[in-house]
Amino acid sequence: MTTYIIRRLLYMIPVIFGVSFIIFVLFNVVAGDPAPLLLGKHATVQQIHDLREQLGLNKPLFAQYMDVVKSAFTFDFGRSWATRQDIIEMIRQGAWPSLTLTIPAFMISTILSILLALVVAFYRGKGIDLTIRFLCIAGQSISSVAYILFFQYFFAYKLGWFEISGYEPEFPVFLSYVALPGIIWIVLSLGPDVRFFRTVILDEIYQDYVRTARAKGLGEITVLLKHVLRNAMIPIITYVVIQIPFLILGALLLESFFSIPGLGGITLNALNSSDFPVIKAMAVLSSIAYILFSLLTDVLYTLADPRVKLK
Amino acid sequence: MSMRFIGLVFAFMIAAVGCSREQNFDEKVLNLITPQKIKGFDPIYAADLYASNEIGKVYEGLLEFHYLKRPYELTPNLAESMPEVSADGLTYTFKVKKGVLFQDSKAFPNGKGRELKADDFIYSIRRMADPKLQSTGWWLLDGKIAGLNEWRDKNANAEKVNYDEAVEGLKKVDDYTFQFKLAKPFPQFLYALAMPFTFAVAKEVVEHHGQEFQNYPVGTGPFKLDYFDNSNRIVYHRNPTFREKLYPSEGEATDEAAGLLADAGKKLPLVDKVIVNIVVESQPQWLNFQKGSADLLGVPKDNFDQAIVAGKNLHPDMAKKGIRLSMVNSLDTTYVAFNHTDPLFKDNIKLRQAMSLAYDHVESNKLFYNNTATIAQSIIPPGISGHKKEYKSPYIGRNLEMAKKLLKEAGYPEGKGLPELQYETVGSTVSRQQGEFFAKNMADIGIKIRISTNTWPELVKKTNTKTAQMFGIAWGADYPDAENFFGLLYGPNESPGSNSSNYKNATFDKIFAQASIMQDGPERTALYEQLYEMAGNEVPWIYGMHRTSVTVYQGWVKNYKYIEFNHTQVQYLNADLEAKKELLKKF
Amino acid sequence: MSAQDTKSLWADAFSRLVRDRWALISLVIVLVYAGIAVLATIGWGLPDWKTSQASEYLAPNGQFWLGTDLFGRDVFAKVIHGTKIAMSVGLVTSLIAIPIGVFIGAIAGYFGGWIDDIISWFITTFSSIPNIMLLISITLIMGKGLVSVYLALGITGWVGLARLIRGEVMKHKEREYVHAASAIGGGHFRKLFIHILPNVTHLVIINTSLQFQTAIKSEVILSYLGLGVQGEPSWGTMIDDARQELARGVWWQLAGATFAMFLVVLAFNILGDALRDSLDPKLKGK
């Protein structure tokens, strides 16, 4: 198990190389020159040249790539080109609002989805099943932008149940700001989640061991909650845990619409202003998180499924 | 267990919704909205409007624009008086007000703010020229102050920039007096001293905070920063050590009646606290304002139609709540630029004229500006000297027959032989709609337009590399002088300079070079008017509109008057708490 | 059994599919949308969206079923014409993403070893960057409307399919019918392309229906970010317009575009589910 974990952690190295490479190609090779952008509308040729020199953009491409790789491994991302803020500090500041939005919403939606999926699985083929499935599919078919526009207008403005936008970092005040975007998040993820979990649970429900459990005289609910769910946890864990790294990056649209000062907004801003160091930092962080959480998935497997041994 | 957990979470949410921010009536608070993340408070990077608005709350400059007087007029701020200018127009001598204190900061000994001195200005100006810092305002001073460029170049490759070395053009006379010496006449120089780029910073603070300086502003201004999260909220309190600065007691003729002189002679600032929320999306901006949780909302020039019905009135729902509307011509010009390096446009003035004639300004004004904009005849907006009221461009005003005729003469009868033209614009909703409108107009005379949307970096890249064929864009004045506009057509300023359409006209360039170094006066105005007409007749661009700035503000906000260069405005605003209590009942 | 007409698994699946009433309705909806898209492309028979026919922002009425937009254009006509962009985005991105995904996944799953190591590394690298970030980066860099929307969605869309196909090919590679093909002397090409791939095609079909609806939804988000389609009506730009409109009570552009999109995405979703039920041999008999 230890060797497995170490091996997987070492796998981060080639992946970070790859991620740096993709981001590098996209932004250093293909994308526009950030210098005139940073200097504003009155920039002179000389100034642009000087700034490019300072940013290291006049170096040969390979040297630039090595710079990218180096900063990815040393975590020294420097400062944002666009805002001149320290990137680590920006991420530190943005992480909390993003997490206060995404983590509760994510947890509630996951638990709710599993419960609904169990209900649907219990009543499979019956009216409740069809109704919930249809609602899930229908809910999933509406554009997220439409949800945001309408919910903000209706629930926050017309009915006044929630704050329209903004954020306070203190607990529990932030709840009043993240409640509505959180609800939108839940509504958006409920559809795909319930459908996925339902499939997973139904895949298990026809297994032989379920028949054994019934033959013991267990009631249908015990069978579902104890025997089926525990086995269904394996694909559910994969599905759920692998989403977590992307929670850290926040929810781009929701944060933007509800003025939540999280990482999603930072990313969006960085993309809009060709702020390469920030984009790079976010990409590297997300890939590290991705690998760590895939690893966590594997470790959780060993807990959920005694058959799995990590080698 | 899980059910109970969910219940708990929901209970929390509902509880939290109940305990959201309450309106506070003990203090005079202004709740403002800014639509962009604020980059930071370093004056030398004050290139964008929103950052400079925040900088202007904490820092101050030698001069400022008078809050009430129009046309815009410079008045002394930190300067004791307007400077003495030498006869050759090259030396400016300033005296600094005495007893002005920097705000308290741990960067100072004992944490007490020290007095502002002449050295602080010399230091602040040098920072703008510091080659390591790459100020976005350097263009203002580039080549203007004697010895400054040399100092900049000398230090470009130095390990550490040497601030001790004397610069000829920046001379301290005594603790409260210093002189600028210009390298060549530059009549717009004084405007630079009212712009946030040149606001005074204290060396101790800069050195104490190093790269974090932008997050710890310490100025002499009316407000002191309490809290700064560059993507969420900025909170200021009244600066307790602010000097005695009074609300002006004179203004335009109409100001008295508008109640703008009610607070005349009162000590500034008038409110205790300012909260600036960063709200990027227009829907929440509007909803917040209509809920009363924002006091003031500058409507983006391109999409104000939400607030206004049938022309110029406030939406009745809003009027009922006591909301008020301000609509004032702003100093800007929208246009569709031709790229003059493209042989298609370079020598074919008739093509340009034909296209200009095909454009439906009236309809555009109606669709996009609710008829509030002024149709541009040439490059300069009204309100700046050089604008010639009686000039009507022969190529503005839709005339399809004429346009078709000119198009034929241009060699493309009914658009035949003309390739599809590419129109670049930024990706915002309204820019896109304007592009669609333009394409629709051109189709009427047989010209095919392909619209390409870009992010701002992309568009900048395309114009800088001269690869944009046509692009829709606007220019707002940096300072109220025609030079700032004419420079956009001045040949030597071609891309990546500010002349992004790469227009070149020897006569125009000659007159511009001459006029730009003249002091204000009838002679210069005459030259400006000449340039104005040239710019109209030559159709280097298809001029669009001089837009109107629209602001909506709540009934309890007092002393609001539109000012184009508004970074120092907030200190003049007042809030009527009694009125607020009353009005909020209607929300 | 002996008297029946012979039926391939495909024909069998199709007959099962059309027996499902909802799937059949969905199929019809998708075909109608596709038909409208074709009409919009060749440009006849559909209401005019280009000209301003009335004053701006008319509420829905008898003449304009979904009211008018800022230019006084018929919103209903715009919704109809928006079908073209939606369907073409779905189609083209599928045409880009699916061959790449199938090819890369199949190669990795079949050959294994270092080829698989490299491709898996590539897939991991791609999936560790948030999709939306890649999507935005690519559109930002490619610029210009439709083509870059195609490319961005195509380039980001293959990863999931590649992973799926890789796993599935690995499974099939060990099936006895593939061993049988080896035993008669069949080469790699024959085993992979003639034997294995036709047996994972159902996944490709199911995935296409998912890819289609993801693409349609992503177009809205890209439009929202100002990176979308220009010059002709798309549902994305219409919903984007609604950002400015809803606050002043203009709800019909949003409603029209959302509903049009809702219907077709719903149809694709139901169809996807039904396809899985009828094509996936694992689910047979359940």
Next chain:
Amino acid sequence: MDRPLLSIKNLTVDFITPDASMRAVDNMSFDVPMGKTVGIVGESGSGKSVTSLAIMRLLQQPPAHISGEILFDGVDLLKLPDDQMRKIRGDKIAMIFQEPMTSLNPVFKTGAQVAETLMLHRGMDKKTAWEKAIDLFNEVGIPNPTQKVHAYPHEMSGGQKQRVMIAMAIACDPKLLICDEPTTALDVTIQKQVLELLRGLQEKHKMSMLFITHDLGVIADVADDVVVMYRSKMVEKDKTRAIFESSKHPYTKGLIACRPDMGANPRRLLTVSDFMDEAGNGLKVTRDRVQVFEKDYEAKNGNDILLEVKDIHTHFPIKGGLFGRKIGEVKAVDGVSFQLKRGKTLGLVGESGCGKTTLGRTILRLVEPTSGSIIYDGKDVTKMGQEEMRLLRRKMQIIFQDPYSSLNPRMTVGEILTEPLVVHNLGGGKKERLDAAKSLMEKVGMKANQLNRYPHEFSGGQRQRICIARALMLRPEFVICDESVSALDVSIQAQVLNLLLDLQQEFKLTYIFISHDLGVVNFIADEVGVMNKGVLVEMDRADRIYRQPKEDYTKALLGAIPKGLPKNIEAFIS
């Protein structure tokens, strides 16, 4: 006690699918007396499992309509409310299933799964239930019960898992134990132990047992009464001995007769179709069809050696460590050598995991050997290049175990059969190739006009015939049959075995016949090799192996075969 424990009257089960309803059990009536064992025997799809699940009311998908009466202790189970029925399940009636691998919940400890039943029906607390579970483990003969209760299913062998299932079933001292093919998935030696255990427990606990199997040998060992099912109907019920000695129904006769046994070597096996036509009418069986003869082990087709395997090893690496290095290996085939003469059949027997299948695949180089040589017709197969190997494949073919997965479901039978010709560019044009396919189809007993059908349209036996036809398309001289009849019902198995023998004669084939079923191997093979743990334990002439085994392992293997009752061949001849 006159009343039988379980009395089934007119039980009919219909499955309702959206398109049609299908009768799975048609009007069954039988009794299970107190303390006795009743066996239900029948082939796959005959409705025997459905009957048992109907008793437990565990039929779930597709929805079933059940009519008739199932009287248990006088109570009609079909009329009980769900919660009452649940109280009976696992308590008064318990059930053991066929697949111990999948019938235990993989994520719970085996002890917990046994304890769960006790806690549910006996209201025990956790501690007591676990203690009782240890006792039960002990009772069903699991070594180290105190530790094994903490083992997960995957940590146990197949036999142990089935013992856990049994422990779970007897936990509450049920009155009736239903065993649905409880030993089918197990190796013979394990099967023997499990059957002994069940018999012992039945006596001890005075249970009645309903024992479902397709294997007549097993039924003869355990059952007092036998019910024979055929196509959803009960065709015969009687005392076990009576069934074997004087069965009345032609199907039962066929079923008994088609089972290869160790005693006699008929030229060909009888099949059900010898006794009964399609419509179910009995046929006359003549003496010449049941002729027993001695195989001529020496004389067939001379003595030249076609295949010689020399010290072949096939090892699979186990990867691990930081960089996925090889840290060990599984020795699937560990030094096997033998010779095979042209025209002979070598039978390879052994229990699952003994390496017999890997050996077969290694010989064809579907799996690469680690070392050793395979001399085929004088040439070393292991040293051949790609092209040479490709040409050799025309001569060497294989027939796999699973007729379902060995045919590509997306190809028609015609495509499948002509593919070998296409690959080797033989047989002329498309039409000629199809003609060749047609004639082979007829040879294997199929219709020539079925070429444009797809595999899923055929039954298992038909598919295996298609597989055989495919293998023969290239006119090979050497064919490996890898468990080729194991997945088939006995009656079909007999037909296929007969077919293989006929084809061997017609095409002068040399076979390696891999099987776990000693009876089958005895019937078909000239020489038999017994494999265990990758090693060839013993190899000799078939009759000698069966009559005088030398090695202990071979003896144990032979001893474990359920003897059943000797066939009374005379009884079949009418």
